[in-house]
Amino acid sequence: MTSPRNDCPTRALVLGGGGAVGVSWQVGLLLGLGEAGVDLAAATATVGTSAGALVGALLSSGRKVTDALTSLASLGQNIDPDALAAGDEAFLSAMRRARLETDPRQALRAIGRAAQQASKLAEDVYLGLFGTLDGTAWPAGFQCTAIDTDTGNLIVWDQGSGVPLLNAVAASCAVPVLFPTVTIKGHHYMDGGILSHLNATAAPPTDVLVVLSCHPLGSKGDGGGGSLAASVTPNAELAPLRQTRRLVAVEPDFSDIEAPANMMDPHLAVQAVQIGKRQATREAVAIQSAWKY
Numbered sequence: 001m002t003s004p005r006n007d008c009p010t011r012a013l014v015l016g017g018g019g020a021v022g023v024s025w026q027v028g029l030l031l032g033l034g035e036a037g038v039d040l041a042a043a044t045a046t047v048g049t050s051a052g053a054l055v056g057a058l059l060s061s062g063r064k065v066t067d068a069l070t071s072l073a074s075l076g077q078n079i080d081p082d083a084l085a086a087g088d089e090a091f092l093s094a095m096r097r098a099r100l101e102t103d104p105r106q107a108l109r110a111i112g113r114a115a116q117q118a119s120k121l122a123e124d125v126y127l128g129l130f131g132t133l134d135g136t137a138w139p140a141g142f143q144c145t146a147i148d149t150d151t152g153n154l155i156v157w158d159q160g161s162g163v164p165l166l167n168a169v170a171a172s173c174a175v176p177v178l179f180p181t182v183t184i185k186g187h188h189y190m191d192g193g194i195l196s197h198l199n200a201t202a203a204p205p206t207d208v209l210v211v212l213s214c215h216p217l218g219s220k221g222d223g224g225g226g227s228l229a230a231s232v233t234p235n236a237e238l239a240p241l242r243q244t245r246r247l248v249a250v251e252p253d254f255s256d257i258e259a260p261a262n263m264m265d266p267h268l269a270v271q272a273v274q275i276g277k278r279q280a281t282r283e284a285v286a287i288q289s290a291w292k293y
Contacts, residue, residue, distance in 0.1 A: 009207035009246075011291060013043040013059075014200045015052025016234070017193035018214020018252075019175070019263035020072050022051035024272035025252050026212055027065045030055070031273070032280025038288045040210060045141045047156075047203045050193040051214060053144035053172035054130070057165055060139035067132045069273075072266040074129045079121070104195060105152035112149025115176035115190050123180045126170065133166040145192030145199045146171040149181055154192065156202045178264065196232045200241060208290050209241060211249040214263075248290045250283050252276075 015026055033040060041059050048056030058065050138159045146155050146168070157168045163184055171182035171189035181188040192199060200211055217234040234249065241247055254261065256275060257268060 009293060010044045011042065011208040011210070012045040012047070012203040012206040013040050013056070014198055014203055014209065014211045015046070015048045015056045015059075016199075016211070016213045016215070017050025017052055017173075017191065017197040019051060020075060020266045021254070021257070021261065021263045021268050021272045022214030022252075023055055023068050023072060024269040025214060025254075025276040026052065026055045027068055028273035028276025028278075029212060029250065029280050029283070030059065030065050030276075032277035033284055033287065035277075036280060036284035036288070038280075038284050038291060040287075040291070042291075043141065043210075044206055045143065045204050046139075047199060048142070048144045048169075048172065049197060049199045050173050050175075050191050052212070053169045053192070054133075056142060056144065057133060057136070057139065057169050060142035061136050062139075063136065069269055070132045071129050072269050074131070075264075076266040078125065078129065108147055108152035108194060109149065111176050111194065112147070112152070112181065112188065112190055115149065115174070115179075115181050116188060121180055123183065126174070126180050127166065127182070130166050130170045130173075133169060136165050138165045143202060144168050144172045145202060146174075146182075146189040147192055147194055149188040149190055154195070154199065154202075155189065156199075175264070196234075196237055198234050198237055200234075200237055205244065207245055208293065209245050209247045210287055210290065211238065211247065213249060213251050215251070217249055217251045246290050246293060248287050250279070250287070253279055 046056045046060045054068050054071060055065055058067050140159055143156050143158045148155055157163050167182060167184055171184060172192045174182050174190045176190045181190050197215060198213060203209060213234045219233060238247060238249055257271060
């Protein structure tokens with residue numbers, strides 16, 4: 001691990017994927033941390049994947065993170081919970097058939113083809129769910145991830161990529177089969193969290209790294225609702241990063257949510273926000289200590 005610096009440390013923030021429940025939990029956590037005097041918006045770099053892309057875009061832009069709940073409200077108005085649950089199960093079935101652990105690149109292309117054929121929601125309607133970002137300039141230091149359905153490659157967009165923020169975030173959140181792929185410059189993109197819902201390795205080298213994982217750190221994240229990692233646990237992904245920087249990772253405590261929870265259900269938003277705020281009171285000291293060291 002790096003030695004403490006005398007000047008201001010460089011700091012990165014990673015916000016992972018986790019569906020509507022993950023969005024709400026991260027919003028609550030960030031609100032609670034802010035009330036405790038911990039401002040993660042001051043990160044040198046922020047990497048967002050799926051749910052974390054939406055929350056991270058708002059945080060990095062200086063917007064209220066609660067604006068993310070507007071997108072969840074739009075989701076609930078456009079797709080009823082039963083349809084969300086059915087679409088999520090169809091996605092998980094496609095994941096199981098794809099055999100990501102055997103040949104990830106080929107599997108991602110197969111999932112991408114299924115996504116383009118299966119979603120019943122029109123792309124323009126889906127993009128409308130992210131209207132809260134309409135007209136928002138790409139914030140400096142913010143990156144978000146997506147998967148190119150034609151190549152299976154992980155794409156990381158930033159301020160210099162020439163991609164509208166709204167479209168990039170929508171692509172990062174596009175759970176295959178449940179939502180349509182997003183077309184950007186002639187390519188089709190889907191959820192950036194299919195192989196890793198964190199993509200923490202996309203963060204640039206910094207002195208400090210804070211990770212907000214919407215799934216347990218020891219889980220492969222195959223529980224549905226955009227928890228897409230097929231073969232990498234957050235702990236395994238973060239292990240080498242812990243050797244080179246000061247790292248604090250926070251995992252959710254969803255024990256109050258009745259299992260099995262549909263992580264795409266926007267009706268769980270209020271409960272997840274409160275869970276995040278309660279956890280912030282327990283995590284604030286550790287995060288603040290790392291953030292300012």
